[in-house]
Amino acid sequence: MLEPEVGQGALLSIRLQVNGEEREGEVEGRTTLADFLRDQLGLTGTHLGCEHGVCGACTVLLDSLPTRSCLVLAASADGCRVETVEGLARDGRLSRLQQAMWDSHSFQCGFCTPGFLIQAAALLAENPTPTEAEVRHALSGNLCRCTGYESIVRGVLAAAEGRELAGEGSK
Amino acid sequence: MRALVPAERYTGASVRRVEDERLLTGRGTYVADVRLPGMLHAAFCRSPLPHARIVAVHTESARLAPGVVAVFDGAQMAQMASPVASLIESSPSGGKVSFGILAVDKARLVGDPVALVVAESRALAEDACELIQVDYEELAPVVTVEQALDPNLPAIFEELGGNRLFGPETKVFGNVDGAFARADRVVRASIHQHRHQNVPMEGRAILASFDPSSGQLLVRASTQGVNTTRRMLAEQLRMPLDRLRVVAEDVGGSFGLKFGASREEVACCAASRALGRPVRWIEDRWENLTVSGQAREESFEVEAAVTAGGLILALRVQMVIDSGAYPGFAPLVVDTVREMMPGPYRLEALAFTSSGVVTNKASYVAYRGPWAAETFVRERMVDLVAQELGISAMEVRLRNLATRDEAPLRMVTGPSLAGITARDSLLRAAEMVDLASLQEHQRQLREEGRYLGVGFATYIEPAPGPRQEGGEENTERVRVELDREGSLLVHTAQMPHGQGHRTTLAQVAADEFGMRLGQVRVMVGDTQRTPEGFGTGGSRFAAMAGGAALHGARRLRGKVLEAAAQILDLAPAELDISHGELVGPGVPGGRLPLAELVRRIELAARSGQLPPGTDADLTATEDFDGGQSGWSGGTHCCVVEVDPDTGLVRILRYLVVEDCGDLINPAVVDGQIRGGVAQGVGAVLLERSAYDPQGQYLSATLMDYLLPTSLDIPHIEIEHLIPVRLDPDVNFRGVGEGGMIAAPPTICNAIADAISPFGAKVLEQHLPPARIVELIGAISA
Amino acid sequence: MLSWLLKLPPFAYRAPESLEEGLELLAAGDGEARVLAGGQSLIPMLALRLARPSLLVDLRRVPGLAEVKEDGAGLRIGALTTELVAERDPLVRARSPLLLEALDFIGHPAIRSRGTVVGSLCHADPAAELPAAALVLGAELTARSLGRGSRTIPARDFFLGPFTTALEFDEVVTEVRVPAAPPAEGTCFLEVSRRPGDFAMVGVAAAVTREGDRVVDLRLALTGVGDRPRLLTLDELGLEGRASSEGLFSEAGRSVGARLRPPEDLHASATYRRHLSTVLTERALRTAFGRADIRGGAAGA
Numbered sequence A: 001m002l003e004p005e006v007g008q009g010a011l012l013s014i015r016l017q018v019n020g021e022e023r024e025g026e027v028e029g030r031t032t033l034a035d036f037l038r039d040q041l042g043l044t045g046t047h048l049g050c051e052h053g054v055c056g057a058c059t060v061l062l063d064s065l066p067t068r069s070c071l072v073l074a075a076s077a078d079g080c081r082v083e084t085v086e087g088l089a090r091d092g093r094l095s096r097l098q099q100a101m102w103d104s105h106s107f108q109c110g111f112c113t114p115g116f117l118i119q120a121a122a123l124l125a126e127n128p129t130p131t132e133a134e135v136r137h138a139l140s141g142n143l144c145r146c147t148g149y150e151s152i153v154r155g156v157l158a159a160a161e162g163r164e165l166a167g168e169g170s171k
Numbered sequence B: 001m002r003a004l005v006p007a008e009r010y011t012g013a014s015v016r017r018v019e020d021e022r023l024l025t026g027r028g029t030y031v032a033d034v035r036l037p038g039m040l041h042a043a044f045c046r047s048p049l050p051h052a053r054i055v056a057v058h059t060e061s062a063r064l065a066p067g068v069v070a071v072f073d074g075a076q077m078a079q080m081a082s083p084v085a086s087l088i089e090s091s092p093s094g095g096k097v098s099f100g101i102l103a104v105d106k107a108r109l110v111g112d113p114v115a116l117v118v119a120e121s122r123a124l125a126e127d128a129c130e131l132i133q134v135d136y137e138e139l140a141p142v143v144t145v146e147q148a149l150d151p152n153l154p155a156i157f158e159e160l161g162g163n164r165l166f167g168p169e170t171k172v173f174g175n176v177d178g179a180f181a182r183a184d185r186v187v188r189a190s191i192h193q194h195r196h197q198n199v200p201m202e203g204r205a206i207l208a209s210f211d212p213s214s215g216q217l218l219v220r221a222s223t224q225g226v227n228t229t230r231r232m233l234a235e236q237l238r239m240p241l242d243r244l245r246v247v248a249e250d251v252g253g254s255f256g257l258k259f260g261a262s263r264e265e266v267a268c269c270a271a272s273r274a275l276g277r278p279v280r281w282i283e284d285r286w287e288n289l290t291v292s293g294q295a296r297e298e299s300f301e302v303e304a305a306v307t308a309g310g311l312i313l314a315l316r317v318q319m320v321i322d323s324g325a326y327p328g329f330a331p332l333v334v335d336t337v338r339e340m341m342p343g344p345y346r347l348e349a350l351a352f353t354s355s356g357v358v359t360n361k362a363s364y365v366a367y368r369g370p371w372a373a374e375t376f377v378r379e380r381m382v383d384l385v386a387q388e389l390g391i392s393a394m395e396v397r398l399r400n401l402a403t404r405d406e407a408p409l410r411m412v413t414g415p416s417l418a419g420i421t422a423r424d425s426l427l428r429a430a431e432m433v434d435l436a437s438l439q440e441h442q443r444q445l446r447e448e449g450r451y452l453g454v455g456f457a458t459y460i461e462p463a464p465g466p467r468q469e470g471g472e473e474n475t476e477r478v479r480v481e482l483d484r485e486g487s488l489l490v491h492t493a494q495m496p497h498g499q500g501h502r503t504t505l506a507q508v509a510a511d512e513f514g515m516r517l518g519q520v521r522v523m524v525g526d527t528q529r530t531p532e533g534f535g536t537g538g539s540r541f542a543a544m545a546g547g548a549a550l551h552g553a554r555r556l557r558g559k560v561l562e563a564a565a566q567i568l569d570l571a572p573a574e575l576d577i578s579h580g581e582l583v584g585p586g587v588p589g590g591r592l593p594l595a596e597l598v599r600r601i602e603l604a605a606r607s608g609q610l611p612p613g614t615d616a617d618l619t620a621t622e623d624f625d626g627g628q629s630g631w632s633g634g635t636h637c638c639v640v641e642v643d644p645d646t647g648l649v650r651i652l653r654y655l656v657v658e659d660c661g662d663l664i665n666p667a668v669v670d671g672q673i674r675g676g677v678a679q680g681v682g683a684v685l686l687e688r689s690a691y692d693p694q695g696q697y698l699s700a701t702l703m704d705y706l707l708p709t710s711l712d713i714p715h716i717e718i719e720h721l722i723p724v725r726l727d728p729d730v731n732f733r734g735v736g737e738g739g740m741i742a743a744p745p746t747i748c749n750a751i752a753d754a755i756s757p758f759g760a761k762v763l764e765q766h767l768p769p770a771r772i773v774e775l776i777g778a779i780s781a
Numbered sequence C: 001m002l003s004w005l006l007k008l009p010p011f012a013y014r015a016p017e018s019l020e021e022g023l024e025l026l027a028a029g030d031g032e033a034r035v036l037a038g039g040q041s042l043i044p045m046l047a048l049r050l051a052r053p054s055l056l057v058d059l060r061r062v063p064g065l066a067e068v069k070e071d072g073a074g075l076r077i078g079a080l081t082t083e084l085v086a087e088r089d090p091l092v093r094a095r096s097p098l099l100l101e102a103l104d105f106i107g108h109p110a111i112r113s114r115g116t117v118v119g120s121l122c123h124a125d126p127a128a129e130l131p132a133a134a135l136v137l138g139a140e141l142t143a144r145s146l147g148r149g150s151r152t153i154p155a156r157d158f159f160l161g162p163f164t165t166a167l168e169f170d171e172v173v174t175e176v177r178v179p180a181a182p183p184a185e186g187t188c189f190l191e192v193s194r195r196p197g198d199f200a201m202v203g204v205a206a207a208v209t210r211e212g213d214r215v216v217d218l219r220l221a222l223t224g225v226g227d228r229p230r231l232l233t234l235d236e237l238g239l240e241g242r243a244s245s246e247g248l249f250s251e252a253g254r255s256v257g258a259r260l261r262p263p264e265d266l267h268a269s270a271t272y273r274r275h276l277s278t279v280l281t282e283r284a285l286r287t288a289f290g291r292a293d294i295r296g297g298a299a300g301a
Ligand SMILES: Cc1cc2nc3c(=O)[nH]c(=O)nc-3n(C[C@H](O)[C@H](O)[C@H](O)COP(=O)(O)OP(=O)(O)OC[C@H]3O[C@@H](n4cnc5c(N)ncnc54)[C@H](O)[C@@H]3O)c2cc1C
Pocket: A052, A053, A054, C034, C035, C036, C037, C038, C039, C040, C041, C042, C043, C044, C079, C105, C106, C107, C108, C111, C114, C115, C116, C117, C118, C119, C120, C121, C122, C123, C127, C128, C129, C130, C167, C171, C172, C173, C174, C197, C198, C199, C200
């Protein structure tokens, strides 16, 4: 719960559920959810590529909806459920999406990766069989400077189809 | 990780990348992810003015601000680190320019670092930056090349005596005057490339931690090469090399930007040394867009001597490069542009004049295919020549491209063209789009008021380029080592930042040595063990590092078999290494794990059981120059539709026919090509590093510097040609830059074709909708 | 120059449990306090240090603001209704195709999941879609303050300039009302932006009412072309009495182009914006007209 009287530098106590675990912390009003996740919870999988809402690298699920964590105050996420890229794999097993992205050579430098994974996971949760156009539309708010997007789009489509892609063994 | 399935050969297969599992689960380690005990955060106070004298820097209130540990101004920093010295040899004034790590008495661009604040958090450091007051005396900004050449405007560097940095300098190849005298016609054009920039998704970043007790500085960097970063830091910090260790883990893209050590990075190291605490600086996006560096702003006056039949005999080219505020890379680019100007074309003669200026804008840096202007200018010129002669651009290309079986197989500027497949790629691309019916379709649509265009560009890229007789030795070093676990370690100075080198180099070494992929570990990014070499860049990886790994693995395998033969009392020819085990009919049990073999070799060597002369050192170091494999290259083709009312361009089809030699990992190769093409699409349709007439930077956010999105980049079809194999072993070639080299002229040629019915002439690279409507004549410029 | 410092400047934060408490905080804030809704405009402004409030009053805990309702007069969209919820809402989909079309042009899913319809109106970005749509739809905003209670502000009187509205510093908009569309009206929202999802260089919201081939009413508002969107009607365009649609739309386009003094920025020159205004106005009107016809009177999508 938030303290009744808070001045500018004062700390606010927050509690939220992150990747299924109850977490709490003390934040300034100005602390963004992204900085809170990275600096206080050590969840550095969420990346900051612009800090003004355009690149999408910081996308997390906030109460199940894809959200820019650089544009949400940590205090505004008090009481919410947050899922980050770290929460996608369960019990050491990659999710089907992660596996398909790996098989599809979706990424290069990996910096944009968390945002795309979360945005794509949100898409598939809502629309398990998207068309290519729907995938491109859903991912159009996430910037990748390395890939030209095709490999990412293919990865999402492969995950949707649940099809096995050529791994390293097949020639 | 999931077990890697053994295969007959990894090389040539799209094996999954070994780096991905970490990256996909959020366990990558970029500099911003590293926290050290006692770590401090840096932020820079930066100049809001493009050109100003710094009269005084007041840091008192910043020093007293909450959480602030130290504030350094330019004068203090000058005591802590040497100024950067830049020597431009061809400068009229001798070209010696030097400047402080922080601006000392002058700010030369918007964002020039004036003071460094180190505090307990980045937010607190930023708060304190706002408290620093700087007294500036404004100077007239020098924003354009014309202004740089205006003697009435103030010199950005007084020691240059003006704003011309070098040139004009002319080099002549072949008989230019003779060719122009023979020409039926001279086609002239002024062609311009606009300023745009790398914009890796991770900006620059550094974490410097100085240990006062040992005097060692440990630096975690986001860099394309740890050795280069270490050397430059050592120079600026006046520190012996062995006191400095540079480590790099994951790097979030670079495209040429992150070479060596930037001023900000030097400043953070100096601050860590002064404070005895770790100091981290993570460049934010404003800083990245405004000051990290920009590229490509070059203009060309071109004259082509042509025959009525469409032969291009010779070119006269005058190039001016805008190097921005702090000179560094620009002069090097000019040399490559000149050499590559003929490309795969049989040009008889070339006169090339170059000069460079300084302006109050971000400094010129390398950006993917830095010399790409030669392809842009040449491929645009080819289309302009065709337009002027009234023959098809395809015909002009075919008439002028060099073919493998016709002498002289050499560019007029020198390099051999052995093994090029440029012409083949053009023919194949034309076939793939079915040019004839496409052009028929275009004619029909025009009658309905719809404007389709098709464009081609053909290029070659030195990757790493042919061996130059008498040229400087240029090699890449790889050290291969068999460790006690029986794993093969491949040490390289290459520093992957998206290219997947940890996978591709392992593929090559695994095949050559006889390992499973999972038994090979590629070791990068630590000056304590990384072999010599400047790092990743200049398309050096595939042929040079790949070749060095291949030859190194081969040599080490020979050594291992030799030693094994001694121990087992067999002939080396009776032994083999397969799937990471020693095998052979004489091997007890048929197979021996390599870990066991290593143990036995060590034991035998220690107890003197190996005959003298047996080499029991299980490492091999190999230097390789790329062998005979020289050029990558190909042809891109783009089909667009332009809406003449709005100027919007839709890319209907994009295809790449290319030759980068033998593919190590096709999926990685295709990723490099597509990523490069995407940057080219961005350059033409979206991206511009724009300044207003006062020198203020306008593209400082990602709302204004427009990177292409998944809806802007089309599906890119790729076909690989069968390469001409000139080397007995190594026919891999670099592929990192070609996409970005060929895409801009291809797209511009397509747009120019689409709007040619309006009489529009395209002489620039940046064609946003507003400009297209101007070119069409629907609105005035 | 924008600030190169991208961490947010310090401010105090409160998330009141009731509207009254929120209004009290604003009233006590002397204009230094700001309402925080979805934050998709305000937080970037803070990051670029274009705004320096001392206190943010986050509406997130205030009950009853997140609903979309319908009454006799039309739709009522509560202040915490996000753009995403609005675009998926069955009432919005059924009753306001123009709003739906405008919403689809806004940013990206991860923006719309937090950004609110009312927040966009209050932000009054001259390039935003919703203010233009609100004008054409004849929307009305309900504003409340501690001292002065509740008042209704028609969209026509709400937008005063770039990022400037008729709201007082102590007021909170609780909802926006969108009147039911008159029968025989067709609408269209069209825009040209640099990339899909970007703010428009020019956008046009249009509504046309027809009787057979006659245009009986026409409303237009453009975005990206001035300090704020303005409502344009047949009268204002000097086209009253021009009943036949033949030639009307291109004339309307020219008339719109001629009267504008659009701004210039790095994405588009003033001349280009004026040209686009002409082109898009004509296209949007033609489409709206066609839709009115196809749907046999009801507003068409
Ligand atoms: C990358 C990106 C792209 C975008 N693209 C577009 C686009 O293409 N088109 C477009 O129109 N918008 C775009 N937006 C902005 C988006 O639509 C915003 O969500 C919206 O403009 C503001 O809504 P909000 O709820 O986030 O408001 P906030 O950011 O919370 O607030 C905005 C302003 O309105 C005030 N305010 C908010 N609610 C109230 C209220 N109930 N009463 C009084 N004052 C209030 C606040 O005090 C503040 O001044 C984009 C944003 C981003 C980050």
